[in-house]
Amino acid sequence: MNILLIGSGGREHAFAWKLTQSKLCDKLFIAPGNAGTASCGINLPVAVTDFELLSAACISNKVDLILVGPEEPLVKGVFDYFKNNPATQHITVIGPSKEASQLEGSKAFAKAFMQRHNIPTAAYGEFTIDNYTDGVEYIKAHSLPIVLKADGLAAGKGVLICQHTLEALSEFELMLHRSKFGDAGKKVVVEEFLKGIELSVFVLTDGENYLLLPEAKDYKRVGEGDTGLNTGGMGAVSPLPFADAPFLQKVKEKIIEPTIAGLKKDKLEYKGFIFFGLMNDDGEPKVIEYNCRMGDPETEVVIPRIKNDLVELLQATAQQKLHEITIDTDPRFAAAVVAVSGGYPGDYKTDITIQGLEDDVLENSLVFQSGTKQQSGEVVTNGGRVLVVTSFGDTISEAAEQSNYMMEQLYFEGMYYRSDIGYEFP
Incomplete structure (x- = not known):
């Protein structure tokens, strides 16, 4: 089948890398993509919220399935646009409806939903x-x-x-x-204010059933030791030692299952990923927020740990057959470290040449691009968050150490990354 992936970040490069491993993926198109996704498929110069151009691109390229990466097109109704257009209603869109996307698009909507369905939150x-x-x-x-x-x-x-x-x-x-x-x-x-340890839990749901994906923890602060300004994410680790089977069972019973049942009861059409931002409050999970898509950079540690064929998972989501599938997960630890432009999350320069991408990547490491583009035959910076290195190890610290070593092989002027990702887990 032909697939369109919407987005341009590290999350989308990780998705593209995984999608192209499937025997079911004939052609992959990414809109708009980045310099990294260009090595996985065909980038299309279309904005993520230009539904008219996205629709035309799908028709001309005979696209069968759309995977939506970022939240903005979902909240603005990309699912509804394709569903309500006779020329595109045959195309499967993995992502919730505009109304269901309000779980992320409106904090008040999400809080009322949780209160209505007795889901623990602040x-x-x-x-x-x-x-x-x-x-x-x-x-x-x-x-x-x-x-x-x-x-x-x-x-x-x-x-x-x-x-x-x-x-x-x-x-x-x-x-x-x-x-x-x-x-x-x-x-x-x-x-x-909820006290405790934050974590991110992800599921893929078909509206009736769900698959629990590997959990992760991301690092939002720009400075080491979790100091400084908030960012879109400086790194992530997975799995988490404290997210043991009893804790995750509580997450399922108290949060995930009431959420899926609540979506159904409220007649909110939802086939796609749900991101649960949780607080582990002395062993009790509480919801901080919902996201209606996968996180970034959490995707860069979650997706590489999933051994299943991603296209098969997405097909099962569309056909409401997720109950027939078992997730097969790599037992190793993964750590992602993000390289950002100098000055981020404030003002920063772009169009800076990136060096080292052509070098061999270490075994057990992956390099995902986010804020990059091709310019005059070179890969240059095109955003605040530029690169993500994900590595595997027998411990979180081992995986993080390898990602840091790989980062030392890459360079662009002003490049900065946190070298302490996963510091709480020796």
Whole structure:
């Protein structure tokens, strides 16, 4: 079959690498892709939210299946667009409907969903400019620290953890009165701070059944020791020593299964990946957030650990046959380290030549590209997060050490990466 992969990051390069290993994949198209995905298939110069051009590309290239990588096209309704167009309704789209994507697109929608279906999460309140004074009083009476979240998509920057009441009140005013996060912050969710260890759990669901995929932990802070500004992700590890069978059983019973049942009960059409951002609160899992797709850079450690044919998994999702499949997982540990442009997550330069990509990659290592493009026969930087190196090992520290060694073989001016990914796991 011919497949279209939508997106341009490291997540999409990992997906493309895995899809092309399938005997079921005849041609792979990536829109818009990057310099790395170009080695796996044919990049198409189409924006992820240009549904009209994506549709035309699918028709002209006889695409049978679409895998959507990032959240923006899902939240804007790419599934519905293809389903409701007679010329494209025969094409399978792996991803939830526009309404179901509100689990990620609206923090308030997600919190109400969890409350309705008795899924453990932090206590919260939601506020707009219309009940601003109620929000001020809510914050004043709340214990510290306190979490403020922009309701909509804010490129991973819309969550603030405030240690002081005055700080929280100031940020609350900036969000609602001064549009700090634009339209995404027109509604603000204020919630309790959950203590514990964060982790990411992923499932693939066909709307009736689900497959539990390998779990992961990502590292959002730009600085070593989890310091500095939040980013889109500086690295990830999988599996997690503390996510043992009893804990994951609690995740299934208290979170995953009520979520799948809730989607069905609420008549939310959902065939695709669900990302559960969880807190392990003294052995009890609680939901921090939902994402309606795979994470990045978590995909770069999760997908390489899955031994199954990915196209077969996606076909089973479309046909509601996931209950017939068992996930086969590589037992080794994987660690992904992300190289970013100098200045990221602030201002940074692009179009900088990357050196070392043509060299042999170490055994048990993979290099995925994210913010890259081809220019005058060279691969150059084209974003904040540029490269991801994933390595395997018998321990997390061994896998991370190999990824760091591989990073030393790569170079571009201003390149920076955290050398302490997985530091909590000796």
